[in-house]
Amino acid sequence: MSLPHPLLPMTPDAFILAGGQSTRMGYDKALTLLAGVPLVQHACNLIRSAGLNPCIAGAQSNLSSFAPTLPDDPTRSGLGPLSGICSALANASAPLAVFLPVDLPLLPASLIVYLLHHATVSQSVVTVVSVAGFIQTFPAIIDTAALASLQSSLNSNDRNSLRAFRTASSRLSRPLAVLPVELLLQAGQVSSPQAIPPGFWFLNINAPQDLRHAEALLAGR
Numbered sequence: 001m002s003l004p005h006p007l008l009p010m011t012p013d014a015f016i017l018a019g020g021q022s023t024r025m026g027y028d029k030a031l032t033l034l035a036g037v038p039l040v041q042h043a044c045n046l047i048r049s050a051g052l053n054p055c056i057a058g059a060q061s062n063l064s065s066f067a068p069t070l071p072d073d074p075t076r077s078g079l080g081p082l083s084g085i086c087s088a089l090a091n092a093s094a095p096l097a098v099f100l101p102v103d104l105p106l107l108p109a110s111l112i113v114y115l116l117h118h119a120t121v122s123q124s125v126v127t128v129v130s131v132a133g134f135i136q137t138f139p140a141i142i143d144t145a146a147l148a149s150l151q152s153s154l155n156s157n158d159r160n161s162l163r164a165f166r167t168a169s170s171r172l173s174r175p176l177a178v179l180p181v182e183l184l185l186q187a188g189q190v191s192s193p194q195a196i197p198p199g200f201w202f203l204n205i206n207a208p209q210d211l212r213h214a215e216a217l218l219a220g221r
Contacts, residue, residue, distance in 0.1 A: 014047045018040060080159050
């Protein structure tokens with residue numbers, strides 16, 4: 001599926017967030033193999049399948065062989081994904097940016113495509129999804145106009161990304177769009193090539209047991 005480019009003033013930037021410490025995995029998650037392929041390659045493939053060019057933000061290892069890399073601001077190192085988001089937005093060249101963590105390999109590319117379409121039509125400052133009524137922080141489509149507000153949140157004592165998204169929405173008086181993934185699936189707007197149920201699309205690969213679970217899902221078990 002290709003992006004609805006006629007609705008977009010510029011091809012959006014797409015950032016893979018790879019700055020986590022991987023403490024539960026025990027080694028860099030980005031290079032963890034799932035079905036014989038590193039998680040960072042899964043993320044790059046997903047972004048490219050959505051018609052975008054990936055950039056890897058905040059990598060803990062040298063991942064430049066997979067896609068161009070963007071280091072975190074060294075003065076904000078270790079402050080979580082909001083730090084990577086702010087660094088990426090500060091270097092974005094388009095009005096919209098896609099943010100995908102490196103540890104969500106089961107997401108379908110069609111979800112990214114539809115979120116971009118909705119963000120463009122609705123003019124939402126941030127666009128995310130919910131599953132079973134729970135809002136998912138990622139994937140997220142973020143308007144670069146949110147940067148100043150997100151930086152303010154980063155400099156506060158509360159660096160929770162979702163709360164920072166809500167604050168940006170309030171400050172800019174623009175919507176924070178939350179799309180129920182079940183309705184998108186029912187309407188045929190999104191689908192999983194492996195027929196994985198949507199509740200499992202958001203399985204974070206944080207530990208070896210998560211990796212085993214994802215392997216089983218990909219194998220149809």
